Amino acid sequence: MKIHLFxxxxxxxxxxxxxxxxxxxxxxxxxxxVAEVVNAQKAWGKALxxxxxxxxxxxxxxxxxxxxxxxxxxYAYDNxxxxxxxxxxxxxxxxxTTKEGAMAYFVGNNGAFPNDDGFxxxxxxxxxxxxxxxxxxxxxxxTMGKVRLTDKSGKVTEVDKTWAFKKRDDGKLRIVxxxxxxxxxx
Amino acid sequence: MKIHLFxxxxxxxxxxxxxxxxxxxxxxxxxxxVAEVVNAQKAWGKALxxxxxxxxxxxxxxxxxxxxxxxxxxYAYDNxxxxxxxxxxxxxxxxxTTKEGAMAYFVGNNGAFPNDDGFxxxxxxxxxxxxxxxxxxxxxxxTMGKVRLTDKSGKVTEVDKTWAFKKRDDGKLRIVxxxxxxxxxx
Amino acid sequence: MKIHLFxxxxxxxxxxxxxxxxxxxxxxxxxxxVAEVVNAQKAWGKALxxxxxxxxxxxxxxxxxxxxxxxxxxYAYDNxxxxxxxxxxxxxxxxxTTKEGAMAYFVGNNGAFPNDDGFxxxxxxxxxxxxxxxxxxxxxxxTMGKVRLTDKSGKVTEVDKTWAFKKRDDGKLRIVxxxxxxxxxx
Amino acid sequence: MKIHLFxxxxxxxxxxxxxxxxxxxxxxxxxxxVAEVVNAQKAWGKALxxxxxxxxxxxxxxxxxxxxxxxxxxYAYDNxxxxxxxxxxxxxxxxxTTKEGAMAYFVGNNGAFPNDDGFxxxxxxxxxxxxxxxxxxxxxxxTMGKVRLTDKSGKVTEVDKTWAFKKRDDGKLRIVxxxxxxxxxx
Numbered sequence: 170m171k172i173h174l175f176x177x178x179x180x181x182x183x184x185x186x187x188x189x190x191x192x193x194x195x196x197x198x199x200x201x202x203v204a205e206v207v208n209a210q211k212a213w214g215k216a217l218x219x220x221x222x223x224x225x226x227x228x229x230x231x232x233x234x235x236x237x238x239x240x241x242x243x244y245a246y247d248n249x250x251x252x253x254x255x256x257x258x259x260x261x262x263x264x265x266t267t268k269e270g271a272m273a274y275f276v277g278n279n280g281a282f283p284n285d286d287g288f289x290x291x292x293x294x295x296x297x298x299x300x301x302x303x304x305x306x307x308x309x310x311x312t313m314g315k316v317r318l319t320d321k322s323g324k325v326t327e328v329d330k331t332w333a334f335k336k337r338d339d340g341k342l343r344i345v346x347x348x349x350x351x352x353x354x355x
Numbered sequence: 356m357k358i359h360l361f362x363x364x365x366x367x368x369x370x371x372x373x374x375x376x377x378x379x380x381x382x383x384x385x386x387x388x389v390a391e392v393v394n395a396q397k398a399w400g401k402a403l404x405x406x407x408x409x410x411x412x413x414x415x416x417x418x419x420x421x422x423x424x425x426x427x428x429x430y431a432y433d434n435x436x437x438x439x440x441x442x443x444x445x446x447x448x449x450x451x452t453t454k455e456g457a458m459a460y461f462v463g464n465n466g467a468f469p470n471d472d473g474f475x476x477x478x479x480x481x482x483x484x485x486x487x488x489x490x491x492x493x494x495x496x497x498t499m500g501k502v503r504l505t506d507k508s509g510k511v512t513e514v515d516k517t518w519a520f521k522k523r524d525d526g527k528l529r530i531v532x533x534x535x536x537x538x539x540x541x
Numbered sequence: 542m543k544i545h546l547f548x549x550x551x552x553x554x555x556x557x558x559x560x561x562x563x564x565x566x567x568x569x570x571x572x573x574x575v576a577e578v579v580n581a582q583k584a585w586g587k588a589l590x591x592x593x594x595x596x597x598x599x600x601x602x603x604x605x606x607x608x609x610x611x612x613x614x615x616y617a618y619d620n621x622x623x624x625x626x627x628x629x630x631x632x633x634x635x636x637x638t639t640k641e642g643a644m645a646y647f648v649g650n651n652g653a654f655p656n657d658d659g660f661x662x663x664x665x666x667x668x669x670x671x672x673x674x675x676x677x678x679x680x681x682x683x684t685m686g687k688v689r690l691t692d693k694s695g696k697v698t699e700v701d702k703t704w705a706f707k708k709r710d711d712g713k714l715r716i717v718x719x720x721x722x723x724x725x726x727x
Numbered sequence: 728m729k730i731h732l733f734x735x736x737x738x739x740x741x742x743x744x745x746x747x748x749x750x751x752x753x754x755x756x757x758x759x760x761v762a763e764v765v766n767a768q769k770a771w772g773k774a775l776x777x778x779x780x781x782x783x784x785x786x787x788x789x790x791x792x793x794x795x796x797x798x799x800x801x802y803a804y805d806n807x808x809x810x811x812x813x814x815x816x817x818x819x820x821x822x823x824t825t826k827e828g829a830m831a832y833f834v835g836n837n838g839a840f841p842n843d844d845g846f847x848x849x850x851x852x853x854x855x856x857x858x859x860x861x862x863x864x865x866x867x868x869x870t871m872g873k874v875r876l877t878d879k880s881g882k883v884t885e886v887d888k889t890w891a892f893k894k895r896d897d898g899k900l901r902i903v904x905x906x907x908x909x910x911x912x913x
Contacts, residue, residue: 194858194860194872195860196862198863199864200864252497252499254487254536257539259538259541260538263487264499264500266488301440301449302436302450302452302752302754304531304532305755306493306494306495306866307492307757307758308492311438311497311532314450315449329440329534331517333497335571337710338620348515350537351539352445352446353536355445381824382575382674383903386572386678386679435755452753490568490569490570491568491571492570493678521757524897531755624861626859631912636860636872638859656913673821674810676904678866680864683810683869683903683904685812685906701812717862718889720871720887724821727817
């Protein structure tokens with residue numbers, strides 16, 4: 170992977186004369202950048218940890234409040250359905266295309282989703298993201314890779330994760346697709 | 356879901372006067388349609404079955420030839436990396452971003468991928484696709500849902516699947532992302 | 542151009558079975574349609590006439606109020622610069638990439654734009670749009686064609702016009718580019 | 728405009744840590760960059776001069792051959808209609824959405840386009856491009872600004888020009904829209 174890093178530095182240096190000449194006029198650019206996507210991924214991890222800590226500090230009420238805030242700011246449910254396949258859901262409620270289904274997955278306690286026990290309440294402490302690749306087209310970015318979550322006992326849960334982020338008109342990124350799955354074991 | 360169908364018929368009828376008035380000039384449209392995406396999904400299923408049948412009829416050589424054809428025509432490896440997480444891969448070869456890795460997964464027999472036994476050689480006979488939702492932005496479409504594969508013994512394998520398709524300049528769709536996972540069991 | 546109309550009707554009929562089968566799941570679609578673009582073009586014409594009538598009815602104050610409303614709702618200045626080359630502007634103020642420049646063009650009376658006499662105040666009564674073609678890519682549409690404006694004396698002014706519209710997250714279209722020019726005369 | 732330049736340098740410096748961390752994985756990016764667009768603009772100018780010089784050196788045959796090459800490589804006619812409003816065309820042939828119409832404009836001598844005298848044959852020697860702004864969305868870029876063409880006598884022709892370029896799957900940019908007009912005179 171060293172070669173990719175090297176190419177990037179070369180690219181940054183090659184970019185400088187282009188910027189010197191090209192940018193002396195306003196550029197309205199709706200495209201999303203690699204850095205914005207990486208930041209949005211990190212924000213997701215921090216938000217998950219924040220829900221866990223809210224639960225430990227303030228109980229269910231505070232966890233639900235934080236989860237609602239996270240779902241509203243990180244996911245695009247206010248624009249319609251989100252394609253969300255969480256790690257631990259099962260038939261016939263595998264897919265959580267509505268906000269209610271996402272809330273149930275993160276904090277549980279919803280009789281309509283009896284198998285949800287609150288994924289975000291499991292004492293998460295940190296989140297490491299290792300991208301296998303990223304695809305960018307306009308204001309949309311899709312990422313695939315490993316995500317490793319560590320809980321307060323130090324136990325690490327690894328998942329295979331695909332995210333699609335849309336950069337909105339306000340410049341903020343929202344998750345429009347999220348597919349998470351436990352690694353296959355032979 | 357009946358309501359969605361109903362809305363679509365209304366939409367088709369409402370579309371007619373717009374078409375009558377609006378289209379009397381050339382329209383160059385790069386966007387992908389729902390119908391094109393559904394067709395590309397079905398083509399993937401047929402291609403998987405075709406590899407199985409090629410194997411049964413002509414052995415490894417014919418299966419490899421068919422798999423190479425399928426990977427070249429259904430996936431976008433000729434444009435660079437594809438974000439591919441097949442159903443049954445494991446660390447450290449979970450992601451198959453290169454064509455060689457995809458070939459190994461589908462037909463096996465590659466010493467560099469010792470855990471691959473050829474997913475496409477397992478006697479597949481049919482493929483049913485049940486979409487949970489579709490996201491469309493320009494020439495890119497992302498789908499999420501259930502895919503059920505039936506083999507020659509009648510056994511059904513169900514997977515949770517996310518695909519991203521890009522409509523190319525030539526009008527053909529290619530898979531740029533594919534995340535497949537076995538359903539979680541409680 | 543009859544052939545284009547014919548093709549469109551065929552397309553609408555061919556679409557129906559696809560809709561019947563494909564749409565039984567939520568589709569989140571950010572793409573702009575031909576009908577939406579045609580409606581946005583018509584809305585621009587109506588807005589120009591509305592400024593003229595506001596001026597005649599309520600004088601400068603009402604014209605300015607209406608013009609500000611039109612610029613805010615039809616153009617994308619609230620997202621940054623708009624690429625706007627009005628019909629009658631001259632060096633060194635040919636391009637009106639800011640809202641102030643657009644306002645000056647439409648209603649005049651701005652000392653910083655001494656050559657502007659208020660294009661929208663010229664007694665416009667109707668606007669006819671004849672597209673030469675349309676280009677669609679995702680949420681962006683570009684149109685080119687003739688626009689004919691008729692004033693209260695019945696005099697017709699014809700311009701060659703290019704517009705680019707962006708469909709925003711809220712589903713509304715905004716002008717991001719507008720190039721208007723008087724026809725060349727030999 | 729100095730402030731834009733300054734911001735760009737800051738942006739380039741701020742980009743470096745992001746690149747150092749973010750890019751250690753493959754990124755498939757279909758978006759077009761400012762530098763690519765500026766290069767495509769310059770290439771258009773050079774191509775126009777090349778047709779003029781081919782004409783002077785080799786007569787009509789060489790000019791037509793060069794013009795055909797330029798139209799094929801710089802414009803997207805092989806993907807369908809192009810929205811092209813050349814500087815000097817008049818009713819009823821203002822718009823040149825087909826390759827034949829573009830050829831007639833550049834080299835004339837086509838009985839079907841009696842008013843065309845060959846714009847590219849007018850002894851052009853250089854082309855200066857001054858952008859008023861650029862709009863970027865995915866693989867599409869739209870530019871607006873002044874273009875100044877100098878002929879062999881030193882005479883300068885200034886036009887107001889809008890271009891839309893699409894970056895194709897092969898990474899090359901093609902013109903999908905071109906609106907050129909002489910500056911208005913009061």
